[in-house]
Amino acid sequence: MSERGGVAARSLIIASAVAVLALVVGSAALVGVVATRQSSPANGAFGAVPCLVPQPSHTTVDVTVTDAGESMMGHAPMMATVRAAPSTVAAGQISFVVSNGGALVHEMVVVPLASDGPGTRPTGTDGKIDESQSLGEASRSCASSTGDGIAPGSVGWTTMTLKPGRYELVCDEPWHYAAGMFAVLTVT
Numbered sequence: 236m237s238e239r240g241g242v243a244a245r246s247l248i249i250a251s252a253v254a255v256l257a258l259v260v261g262s263a264a265l266v267g268v269v270a271t272r273q274s275s276p277a278n279g280a281f282g283a284v285p286c287l288v289p290q291p292s293h294t295t296v297d298v299t300v301t302d303a304g305e306s307m308m309g310h311a312p313m314m315a316t317v318r319a320a321p322s323t324v325a326a327g328q329i330s331f332v333v334s335n336g337g338a339l340v341h342e343m344v345v346v347p348l349a350s351d352g353p354g355t356r357p358t359g360t361d362g363k364i365d366e367s368q369s370l371g372e373a374s375r376s377c378a379s380s381t382g383d384g385i386a387p388g389s390v391g392w393t394t395m396t397l398k399p400g401r402y403e404l405v406c407d408e409p410w411h412y413a414a415g416m417f418a419v420l421t422v423t
Contacts, residue, residue: 298373
């Protein structure tokens, strides 16, 4: 091999090594940014917030909220759900542990069941229901009570005392209730 060919081969090897190194470093940086990006009520699509959930000694209702991601923003009722287990509990102190299994920020608000039945509450031009009858809510990631919503992949919780009756568990983020995010809880 000529000296000129040897220099060209070494240059090609060095250039290839630099390119691979740049690709590895750039990919690692991108993964790090995406993995640590926290969700916000504006986009809600990034970053699970893991946390430890308290284990109360009284009745606990596990609530799962899910969605169809960005397709929900078109106001169509597609795969948006609130599920409560159990759906019937005894009156008294009740803790709700709300797990967000969707791609968007969610919350869970407890209101007395409307006389017309579940899913019948009117929504305003902002896509939200009237929360004036709210008995409490879980809308904070890794914490109790109210906040800016529960991030995707995270959990929020709240505890309240409920009398016998029927209650509606709703997600009152804009247009989520209209998209089918409600469930009924019976308290005996």
